Amino acid sequence: METKTGQPLIHLGVLEEALNLARANSLWPLTFGLACCAIEMMAAGASRFDLDRFGAGVFRPSPRQSDLMIVAGTISKKMAPAIVRLWDQMPAPKWVIAMGNCAISGGPFYYENQYAIVPGADLIIPVDVYVPGCPPRPEGLIEGILMLEEKITKRGRLRKFRDVNR
Amino acid sequence: MLTDSIPQALSPLNLEKVAPGDYAKTGYHLEVTAAPEQMPAVAQAMLNQGCFLESLTAVHTSKEAFTLVYHFANFYELCRTAVHAILPDGAEAPTISHIIPAADWYEREVYDLFGIKFSGHPNLKRLLLPEDAEIHPLRKEFAGEEAKAEAPK
Numbered sequence: 001m002e003t004k005t006g007q008p009l010i011h012l013g014v015l016e017e018a019l020n021l022a023r024a025n026s027l028w029p030l031t032f033g034l035a036c037c038a039i040e041m042m043a044a045g046a047s048r049f050d051l052d053r054f055g056a057g058v059f060r061p062s063p064r065q066s067d068l069m070i071v072a073g074t075i076s077k078k079m080a081p082a083i084v085r086l087w088d089q090m091p092a093p094k095w096v097i098a099m100g101n102c103a104i105s106g107g108p109f110y111y112e113n114q115y116a117i118v119p120g121a122d123l124i125i126p127v128d129v130y131v132p133g134c135p136p137r138p139e140g141l142i143e144g145i146l147m148l149e150e151k152i153t154k155r156g157r158l159r160k161f162r163d164v165n166r
Numbered sequence: 167m168l169t170d171s172i173p174q175a176l177s178p179l180n181l182e183k184v185a186p187g188d189y190a191k192t193g194y195h196l197e198v199t200a201a202p203e204q205m206p207a208v209a210q211a212m213l214n215q216g217c218f219l220e221s222l223t224a225v226h227t228s229k230e231a232f233t234l235v236y237h238f239a240n241f242y243e244l245c246r247t248a249v250h251a252i253l254p255d256g257a258e259a260p261t262i263s264h265i266i267p268a269a270d271w272y273e274r275e276v277y278d279l280f281g282i283k284f285s286g287h288p289n290l291k292r293l294l295l296p297e298d299a300e301i302h303p304l305r306k307e308f309a310g311e312e313a314k315a316e317a318p319k
Contacts, residue, residue: 078296113310115295115303 017153023067023093024149030066030086031059035073037100037135044138056145063089068148069125070141074102074109075118087125095152097144098127101134108134168215168245169195175211179204187248194237196247202234202259205251209262209269212238217247219262222272224280226306230255232282236262253282261287279304 033041044051051057060066063086075083087096098121101107106119121127128151131144173184176198183199200208209219220237227233236249253259261284263270273284274293281302284290291297301308 077299078294081296115299115301115310 020153024152025055026058027054027056027068027095027145027148028058028060028066029056029068029070030063030090031061032069032086033072034075034079035100035102037072037102040135040138041070041072041099041141044141049138049142051142051145054142054145054149063087064091066090067094068097068145069094070097070099071103071121071125071127072099072135074107075121075124076116077118080118080124083121084124095128095148096121096125097129097131097141097148098122099131099141099144100136101132104130104132168217168240168243172196172212172215172217172245172247175215176208179207179211181208189246192248193246194248195245198247198249200249200251202251202253202257205234205236205249206260206262206265208249209236209265212247213265216240216242217245219266219268219272220246222269222276224253224276224282224304226280226304227252229306232280234259234276234282258283258285260285263287278302281305 029041033039043049045057045059056068067090069087069090071083087094098104102109102117103121106114106117109117110119118124129144129148131140133140136144169186173196176184179200181198181200181204183197185197187194187197189195198208212219217238217240220239222234222236225233225235232253232255234251234253236251238247238249239245251259259282261269261273263273263284264286270287270289271293273287274290276282277284277287277290278292278294279302292299295301295303
């Protein structure tokens with residue numbers, strides 16, 4: 001968090017916690033999909049899986065209004081500069097979810113001496129949560145968003161329930 | 167019948183080969199071989215017959231030469247034509263994008279992946295690879311080591 005938002009001059013712990021709680025529960029993702037993972041991302045936003053339950057269903061068409069970038073798909077070398085520019089245009093605090101194997105490591109398109117893709121979103125932007133799968137199911141993406149909430153609030157919303165189930 | 171009228175329309179051009187193809191085997195009713203310099207005239211003739219450009223690509227057939235492959239089809243009648251044009255390595259092929267605008271991006275793609283230049287093309291820059299790339303990956307001599315130099319940032 002601190003590395004991304006910068007150290008505040010005055011640190012109000014309770015206020016920060018409240019703000020982080022608000023941020024975690026209203027993650028606005030940027031509307032952009034690079035490949036087939038975006039289909040699952042759309043499914044996650046639609047009625048059956050309903051990202052709005054977690055406050056993350058408000059897909060924004062502008063990077064200026066978003067605080068979460070879901071890198072959903074293969075990053076070609078041609079696309080990489082555009083992604084970096086979108087990331088730079090997002091206001092802090094901001095987070096990244098690398099969705100799917102392509103965004104994590106290049107996935108099936110990576111091989112030695114390949115010339116077309118960037119093998120991993122973390123080579124060009126800082127990634128917070130990795131969601132593996134090819135593509136991950138919408139539940140997987142939702143799990144990733146809940147993990148990100150935990151990372152932001154250092155508490156998360158479901159920890160209690162998980163601990164009870166264990 | 168286009169299978170009759172297309173050879174008729176192409177006959178004044180004195181092409182190397184205009185022959186009926188085995189549609190069941192190859193998927194083409196007409197097999198045409200032309201010189202690259204004749205392609206604008208061929209494209210114009212095909213356009214006059216109501217045919218559209220289905221695809222344009224190249225094959226690196228040998229160290230010395232490429233084969234440009236133009237595929238034409240028709241909206242109203244099933245008649246597919248394959249035009250092959252053998253182009254020596256380093257030579258420029260004349261563009262057909264002023265006759266068939268659909269060829270514009272196809273020619274950019276061929277230039278991008280094979281390094282074949284199309285003379286007279288209005289905007290011959292890379293289509294698929296980054297604009298500052300220095301590789302033409304579908305050439306025979308491309309082994310992949312060249313791509314390593316362009317490692318991700």
